Amino acid sequence: MTGTTQPPRATVVSGGVGAARFLRGLVDVVPAADVCAVVNTGDDTVLHGLSISPDLDTITYTLAGAIDPERGWGLAGETWAAMDALGRYASVRPRGSTAAPTWFNLGDRDLATHCYRTARLAEGATLTEVTSEITAAWGLDVRLLPMTDAPLRTIVSVVGHGEVEFQEYFVRLHHDVPIDGVRFAHDSAPLTDDALAALGDGGVVVIAPSNPIVSIGPIRALSGVDDLLAGRRESVVAISPIVGGAALKGPADRMLAELGHPSSVVGVAALYAPIAGTLVIDHADAALAPEVEAAGMRAVVTSTVMSMPGVAADLARATLAAAR
């Protein structure tokens, strides 16, 4: 026993951009080798025959310092020659074909990641194995674990439009259309053994400030996850992705409202109360702390907007402290 307090190991239940920014701060506080992320793959898709895992790649590129900081996805300094050239084929594809989609931009260097992933999956590797190789190639010490090695797809029901795959809603329709439902195809997909071990680990579990419906939702949809977290909820801390009633990025606020939840930290608390003991909320929402507590979660107030340098590390410290 030493006199200094060791930071706990941490497993972060993760979506894409918000989780990536939190993880970047977390590794300033906890040794990267003690950090694990269980990552949503419900957004994964196949385009041009290539297997694409947006959340895994956003976290990888962010932790490698290679993310495009303005877009929040893809690589900095990227070029777009392949996608530009694809436009030629969009004009000749037959009616009903979805080949040559030009609404989903893939940079030239980013394509290499999808090419490698696709080739390895075709060789029989699991997504967990391929992800481990990709993160090694980028020199990461954080363990990134896909939530499942099976195909699970987030399906969004768009009002007046019917059901579409997540990327169609998010990218092609710019997520500015009202929805009336979300479901997960093949939700019998199993959590991987590695992810199961990480979530059952003796450290802290953090639910990242990601979209509760379509980023954290798919992970919770896997059999046993909610039960596992409920059984250890005192060491599970969630960070609200909603600040001042709005999502910092993406459609989480509108999705919550459209699906009948309050678009506020109180709505987030109601969703997470069964599986997490604590909700970290921003100073902007301090007045709602009593309502969070009434919804069944302890409220911790701090700065959660990670647009400024240093905020993410401070947020990570506050989050880990809240779990003790």
Next chain:
Amino acid sequence: MTGTTQPPRATVVSGGVGAARFLRGLVDVVPAADVCAVVNTGDDTVLHGLSISPDLDTITYTLAGAIDPERGWGLAGETWAAMDALGRYASVRPRGSTAAPTWFNLGDRDLATHCYRTARLAEGATLTEVTSEITAAWGLDVRLLPMTDAPLRTIVSVVGHGEVEFQEYFVRLHHDVPIDGVRFAHDSAPLTDDALAALGDGGVVVIAPSNPIVSIGPIRALSGVDDLLAGRRESVVAISPIVGGAALKGPADRMLAELGHPSSVVGVAALYAPIAGTLVIDHADAALAPEVEAAGMRAVVTSTVMSMPGVAADLARATLAAAR
């Protein structure tokens, strides 16, 4: 009936670069809509999960005026960002994996062609259909017909190395290793109905100056092709890819010798005599014309080296004239 002589329709049995250059001259002589190419797909491969058809693409890009004139393959003005980025993953692939091959270069804009082909094949389109769409996208009037819609692969037996797929021999091993055999995997693959009709058409059939073993050979390996051509051999004209005992491009000369054939127009004549009545040879080989005739083919002597402008069109005129 008019007093002018209409050029005949022409079907060209085609490999890659040599066939592409001949076709570019042919369309100066025959309306492009009357030209059809039945194209080798034995070189086709899947890399990075993408379906690649080198000979079809070389012809398409050449006829579109978009080919890189120095390399003879790929697009002019191409960039290589994706392949450069793939190098990162080559260093982490596990032993035994063939993912992230960096020996096969695919340009960024070229990748778009493979992405489109792969996506359409995954949708259930045939290679014939996809090729028709790709050539339409490039504005071609020539009909390019893959020899088969089934997977047929050229397998090369390399001395001291064993059997490898064609692209491994041709690109990774730089075709500078001795071989002792060539075979075609799945040679029960059927000629397509479109290719069958084109080869049985009332016009002229030209065997392009392509490698007799690994470009024309796979087409001849399909059931019925040799019989069909033998039955109409007087209207079938072959152009020798061997000039002065050497291949203008690629390993045809060494392959012929290594497989026990004379590396000369006489060796070519012996291979083609059963299926073609005439062999077009270069002035450099004029002295061998009697030996070509002794091997069973009428010899026509003209300029066949298509490196100079205009030669290809003159060669096309001489070839068509030889078929009458």
